[in-house]
Every structure is written in structure tokens, then in C-alpha cells.
Amino acid sequence: MLDKYITPVIKPLLTPVVALMHRRGITPDQLTVIGFLIGLLAVPLIAFEMWYAALTAIALNRILDGLDGVLARHANLSSSAGGFLDITLDFLFYAAIPLGFILANPEQNAIAGSILLTTFIGTGSSFLAFAIAAEKFKLDKPQFKYKSFYYLNGLTEGTETIALFIAFCIWPQHFTIMASIFATACAITIFTRIHGGYNTLKLQEADKVTQANE
Secondary structure, eight states: OOHHHHHHHHHHHHHHHHHHHHHTTOOHHHHHHHHHHHHHTHHHHHHTTOHHHHHHHHHHHHHHHHHHHHHHHHTTOOOHHHHHHHHHHHHHHHHHHHHHHHHHOHHHHHHHHHHHHHHHHHHHHHHHHHHHHHHHTTOOOTTOTTOSSOOOOOSSOHHHHHHHHHHHHHOGGGHHHHHHHHHHHHHHHHHHHHHHHHHHHHHHHHHHHHHHHO
């Protein structure tokens, strides 16, 4: 929900950094993989209740995730392969963080964490499934022209998810309630994406049939 507002603000701040990286021969895919590996370090740190160290790993992951796309566009290296790598590792990272909190306190966090992971699957699958169909119909993406995939809007997107992870690390004792609230928001996102995506594609199919019959 907030991604379309946050990204235009952050993007100009990253440009000088990616210019330096480009001169040093760093590639976008390297940043993607390094950022992912740093993000995964948060899992054992969370499991051992090292909250602020985990928060640092999460922050670094997100910074590098922002830099890789800007670097790709700066160096004219944007590609479907890079977009695929980026979004796949992003979703793995998103799933790994709740797992860390489940490992930290299974008795308290397992149910809420499992529900959250289930809704993450729903938001991710509805997002990617629509992206495939949107590519088929060559649908425009006016709010996210910088993305490699079509972004179907939702109540819970990247900005909200990272804010949640930060809150988890600052107030881990409230993981259950925060995870439950966010899972509910994810469920709303899933419904709106399925409803909106289905009707959008039905309309596209109807238009295609009409054009074929003219």
C-alpha cells in the first residue's frame, strides 16, 4: 500500500551510491545474492534472541535490495533473470523471518507464526500468478514502471512487511498479537488481489474476444 509513495522518495538517495558501485564493477545480481545471505543471518540471530543484531541484518538486506534494482537501471543491466532472482529471494527472506521467531519461542509463537507464513504464501502466490497473466495481456504497470514484474496492489506490500519485521525485533514479546493482526491484513490483501485480478483478467479476455470478432 505504501510502496508507491516510499520508493520515489528513496530512489534518488541511492543513485550516488550505485554510481560508485558501478565504477567498482559490482553487479546487481551480486547485490541481490549478498543481501539475501545477510538477511538469512537474521534467522539464527532471532532464534537466539539477539534482537538488535537481527534488526541490523534485516536493515542491511533491505538496503541492498533497494540498491540492486537502482544499480541495474543505472548500468542498463535490467533483465528478466535479475528480476526473477530478486523476487524469489525476497519471498524466501520474508518467509524466513517469521520462522526465526517460531524457533525462538515455539510454544508462544508457533501458531501465530504459522498463520502468518500461510498468508504470506497467499499474498505471494496471488501476486506472481497475476504477474504471469498480466505479461500475457501486456498490461501496463503505471505505479511501478521500475519493476520487472506487474505489481498488483494490496494492503500489505514490502514497506508494510519490513515495518512489521522491525516491530517484531523491537517488541518481540508482542510477536503473537502483531503477527495475528498482520496476517488478517494479508488475508484482506489476498481477497482483494484475487477479486481484482480475476475481474481484470476476465475483462481483458472479453476485450480480446471482442477485438477478434470485429
